[in-house]
Ligand SMILES: [Zn+2]
Ligand SMILES: [Zn+2]
C-alpha cells in the first residue's frame with residue numbers, strides 16, 4: 001500500500017461490517033452426489049428427506065456435459081437422456097448406448113423439472129433464494145451474489161471473483177496502483193496530447209471506509225472532440241455504491257472544473273459508465289489550458305475526495321445517460 005500524497009480527512013466512518021457473508025443455511029441443497037450409496041444408513045439420524053430431491057436433481061444433469069438440462073430434453077430409444085446442446089454435437093448417436101438417437105423428447109423429465117424448486121447457484125456465496133427450476137437461470141444472471149468481473153478497462157480480462165480476490169488480482173496481475181485514504185491528488189502527464197484515438201487510460205484503486213473504489217482516467221473521442229474523463233466506480237453492488245459520493249477537481253490559472261457524483265458500481269462496465277458521461281469531462285482545449293506552458297504536454301492535476309453519505313432509505317436508483 002502506497003501512502004504518500006494521500007491524506008484521509010474523514011475518519012468518522014465507524015466499523016463497516018461486511019454483511020455479505022457466505023451463509024450456509026441452504027447447504028442442504030448443495031450436494032448433488034449421494035454420500036456413499038447408503039452404506040452409512042445405520043448411522044443416519046432420522047429419515048433423509050433430501051434423498052429423493054437429490055436424485056431428481058441428478059436425473060436433470062446431462063450425462064454428457066453435466067450441465068442442468070432445460071427443455072427440450074432429449075432421449076434415445078433406450079431412454080438415455082441428454083441436453084439439447086449435446087444433442088447437436090453427437091451426430092445422431094446416443095453417447096451412452098451408441099444407438100441411433102432420433103428425435104424423441106423426454107416430456108416426463110421436462111415436467112418433473114417444472115415442479116422442482118432449486119437454490120440459486122450462488123448459494124455458497126450467500127444467496128438465500130430458491131426458484132422454480134426454469135426461472136433459476138434468469139435470476140442467476142442478475143443475482144447480487146454472483147461474482148464480479150475484473151474492472152480493469154481496456155483489456156479482455158475474463159477473471160471473475162469476489163471483491164477481495166479482484167483487488168489482489170488488480171494489484172498482482174494488472175500492476176494497478178493502490179492507495180489507502182479517501183482523498184487523492186493525482187497528476188496525469190502525457191507527452192503527446194494530440195493522440196487521443198487509441199484511448200489512453202489509467203486505473204487507480206482506493207481503499208477507504210473498508211471499501212474499494214476504482215478511479216478511471218482516460219482520453220477518448222467524444223463525437224469529433226477529443227476529451228479527457230475521470231470517474232469513480234465502487235467495487236460492490238449498486239445499492240451500496242449509493243452510500244458514497246465523490247468529488248473531482250481539475251484546474252489551473254484561476255479556473256477549475258468540479259464534478260460531484262455518486263460512484264457507479266463495477267457491475268456497470270467501464271465502457272457503459274464512460275458512454276453515459278457519468279463523470280468529470282474535460283475538453284482537450286481546456287485540458288491543455290490547465291496544463292499551462294507550451295501546451296505540448298498534458299499535465300493535469302486532479303484532486304478528489306470520497307465520502308460516505310447519510311443513509312437515505314428513500315434514495316432511488318437514478319443514473320444519467322446524457323448520450324443523444
Ligand atoms: Zn449436455
Ligand atoms: Zn442410448
Ligand SMILES: [Zn+2]
Nearest residue numbers: 120122127143
Ligand atoms: Zn442468487
Ligand SMILES: [Zn+2]
Nearest residue numbers: 150152157159
Ligand atoms: Zn483482470
